[in-house]
Amino acid sequence: MARIDVKKTYKLYIGGQFPRSESGRSYVVNDAKGALQANASQASRKDARDAVVAARKAFGGWSGRTAYNRGQVVYRIAEVLEGRRDQFVAELRASEGVAGAKANAAVDAAIDRLVWYAGWADKITQVVGTANPVAGPYFNISSPEPTGVVAVVAPRSPLLGLVSVVAPVITTGNTCVVIASEPHPLTAITLGEVMATSDLPGGVVNVLTGSVAEIAPWLASHMDVNGLDLTGVEDADLATSLEVAAADNLKRVRRAPAAEPDWLAVPGTDRMTDWLETKTVWHPIGI
């Protein structure tokens, strides 16, 4: 007799833990062929707020790490992902219905993207920071610092797109609350398992699954969220209303692209600099 599979329960990823939605809700996620893949947790307003609390709590410690250390942790995520690549290839094939070669290429690119960003952790300051030759006897230097808690609406691309929006946020010392792709949420939770075992402190990345239209407005209007990445918002009216809500505490907003970007292309630095503030420090020079 064939062995019965042990199937995974997909829950949320908040503060380093994997809780169910406090609402007790779940929604059906089908695979590319329309068959049941799993029941995903359907996060609520309360879950979103809990995730913001976790992200804020993690911010001081994570932003206070040395850049070298953050780079090593992001690199560690790449290592652990590499070790579990078969699982991700299988998930992508099931959920997107893509061929093995394409799924492998996406996993390769996601791992390489993490490595690419890991290397940025201790370089971005040197690229965007400035020493300022002011007209007076002052030492004056400008350095980038993380904006704080960033809410991210992840794009449709379940792994590569997700990694491409999350890695730059955390590499630069921010913490985040991510709403996974609504049709492809499961890979995001599996990636949470990778992050939970990669020395990434709990709360640095928090993943919610469910309805973007339901959860995103609570994050956009949350007064303890500092940034909002609308990359995965496909409904233009929703994107506009989220940007309007974000103005309540002047969140930094990255608008949705006109079309889903080519995630295989080499990124620029803009996904990092969007979540960086410039701090300028003056001190007199004298004897």
Add this chain to the structure above:
Amino acid sequence: MVKVPDTATPFFEYAPAPESRSIVDIKPSYGLFVDGEFVDGHGRSFKTISPSTEEVLAEVAEADEADVDLAVKAARRAYTRVWSRMPGSERAKYLFRIARIIQERGRELAVLESIDNGKPIKESRDVDVPTVAAHFFYYAGWADKLDHAGLGADPRPHGVAGQVIPWNFPLLMLAWKVAPALAAGNTVVLKPAETTPLTALLFAEICQQADLPPGVVNIVTGAGATGQAIVAHPDVDKVAFTGSTEVGKAIARTVAGTRKKVTLELGGKAANIVFDDAPVDQAVEGIVNGIFFNQGHVCCAGSRLLVQENVADEVLERLKRRMSTLRMGDPLDKNTDIGAINSGEQLKRIRELSEVGDAEGAERWEVACDLPTKGFWFPPTIFTGVSQAHRIAREEIFGPVLSVLTFRTPHEAVEKANNTPYGLSAGVWSDKGSRILWMANHLRAGVVWANTFNKFDPTSPFGGYKESGYGREGGLPGLAAYLKGADA
């Protein structure tokens, strides 16, 4: 316990030493500067007055939507046909030329600024106008070096920039906006503040003297509705605003769902933190400069003094003694330290919030001095016994009013300093280098002045965290705000 200084017997008597007004020629009325010419607006007009005397200085056109549309069209034409095609090296020469004319007409600009704004001539002459010229010089040199701005080869301007500026540093805020915009290849439509339009209109004349191509700079005067028309205009690609956080939020809502780029330079409630090892006399000078410079009409003013508890009495005593030597009065008098409050409306707000301070139980102390009978005046004032919950510790007063709080440990100082929705600036006074750097790391503010305060330079980025806005002005980030990468 604190000895109140004796102000009845000052060390010196000062004779009046007024700067002559004859250098400026204020016209009875001004139109809008559109497409290189002064034109009549379609709308009404308004009066601009001298806040130190309430004398009417001139009638100024109030641009309506149609006027703004003409200005944007002129800016678009100039962008498409002239400015974006001109080699950067040629744009640079126009900006250098403007910088030189500002230096040549510096005295005139300083006197006019002090008359229209109320700020002391020693500030407009020694701070505002020289820094304006320096901004044009700095950004002029960038115009043909954009490939080195960190945005890859051949970065592009946004197009037409709509710029709205406040009344506290009328000409300096214009320079912060116009110089980088033009250097990057954008054209501009700028609205000066309703109460301080005159130096912007004189700047328009300077653009004419410099033979700047028509439409590259357009100046439309008016109030909030004019600013709103600029921000909402569909052919404006980039919005830059300096002013209140409330209006900044309204602008962020207006541009939601568009492709417009925005930078916002908004309010602040900066902590100026004095440790017990700070050189006290220098710190007191820094506190005075932090809150009384420009009558406290400074978004980055050090309006919350956080003083370490064991030296609080000494610092306050010396502060009061120093405040008693501040000279308040005629902005054109070269001995004046504190000028007039910019408008009756602003004076009302300062009075209201100060009364809230009284009502909430803080203790008010102000310099005893005779206020002029005409004009808008508020004496340098400090409140002690202020708690973090008091409105005078939370809200921007934008006047010469200092709220004093105390702390015991560096952690407590950081906690209190960061306990605000703003994050524009902060000050730290200490003799210990490692502590200064630790504080600078932990303060959530865009500018940290250590053992100094209120220093500005065109090479130095300025701008806030949190609700103090986003984007930077000055330096390389200030240039990048007016550019996009070639692939964008």
